[in-house]
Amino acid sequence: MKRQEAFINQNTMLKGGLHCHTTRSDGVGTPEEVIRLHKENNFDFLALTDHRIYNYKNFAEDVDITIIPGMEFDNTIDRTNGFRTFHEVYIGPDDETNGYAQDEELPRGEEPNQEAFQRLLDDAHSKNNLTFYCHPQWSSTPTRYFDKLKGNFAIEVWNSGCAIENDMDTDNGSYWDELLGMGQRLFGVATDDGHAMYQHCKGWVMVNAENNVKAILKALKNGAFYSSCGPVIKDFYVDDENIAHVEVSECERILFQCDKHPSKSFNAKDEPLVSAQLDLKDSYQYIRVTVEDKEGRKAWTNPIFLK
Ligand SMILES: [Zn+2]
Ligand SMILES: [Zn+2]
Incomplete structure (x- = not known):
């Protein structure tokens, strides 16, 4: 973890x-x-x-x-x-x-x-x-x-x-x-x-x-x-199964960014997003998250350095 x-x-x-x-x-x-x-x-x-x-x-x-x-x-x-x-x-x-x-x-x-x-x-x-x-x-x-x-x-x-x-x-x-x-x-x-x-x-x-x-x-x-600029980030971690988790206030988009493609974006459909997970199948140097709310305001985690 x-x-x-x-x-x-x-x-x-x-x-x-x-x-x-x-x-x-x-x-x-x-x-x-x-x-x-x-x-x-x-x-x-x-x-x-x-x-x-x-x-x-x-x-x-x-x-x-x-x-x-x-x-x-x-x-x-x-x-x-x-x-x-x-x-x-x-x-x-x-x-x-x-x-x-x-x-x-x-x-x-x-x-x-x-x-x-x-x-x-x-x-x-x-x-x-x-x-x-x-x-x-x-x-x-x-x-x-x-x-x-x-x-x-x-x-x-x-x-x-x-x-x-x-x-x-x-x-x-x-x-x-x-x-x-x-x-x-x-x-x-x-x-x-x-x-x-x-x-x-x-x-x-x-x-x-x-x-x-x-x-x-x-x-x-x-x-x-x-x-x-608005959204609240509540938690961000990578678990022992190499899955990244983020918990946030209600938002429209959660974007995981790593040093190698694919980075991955999750978009709200009927309900706002409050969390997302990404299976880090590959071996990344770091991962970080950007969150965007309904008003277009963003929040940024700092990276978790994986190496
Ligand atoms: Zn200045
Ligand atoms: Zn200046």
Whole structure:
């Protein structure tokens, strides 16, 4: 039996936002307004990841929400006829062991390729920060532009801002599967990247952890979470007979994706789907599940690594 880490010894699942912007950079809402909005939408934790300026602070002190320290870093790699860029969200521990200071500002990166950019990413990791790769489609970076980056724990599988404004980064499963197929142990995060107020609170992670910064970061690093724009995922495991099982809230479609064909989709007929099973006849490297509800909102499990 192999159960995905989000569903082992399950705590109350915490709803969290890992990527948003405020008036500290180019967001519309003040930090206080953005925090209050997330609390109204039942978020347990939130990272204020303004561009190249680090934050630890809860700007709405009466609001009970865990602030995950963080920021978004960006590096432009090409400005001829448009641009290509690497954007990475950094999230880190409380300030005793975090290498960044409150309000610390970083210059924009100007490294020409991923090999050179890795030096900047290594610096973030040496300062005890976790990193994830943002909106590859919006950034005009095919997988070959970032496939050698080391140390990211995740890639954005959904980004609300890019989805709403550009119809991009609505399901980055193909980038993710390509990297997983190369043997990377990479997780998927749904984020908002909210700049305008209407972009916030549309995509989130559900994390199996106690509600403190250290426990949440550890759970994220271990893949003990799933991502969602609406549907609830209740369980996901592969049993001793090599059958994959998933249990979800009422939905229209459940898709199992593996490193080799055939992946398999189950579609609701007369009744909504609440579970599905797939006999893994072949020997797969990993399996993951995408769920879609009636409104077209998706949720994504992290992979179960079978090898
Ligand atoms: Zn970005
Ligand atoms: Zn952003």
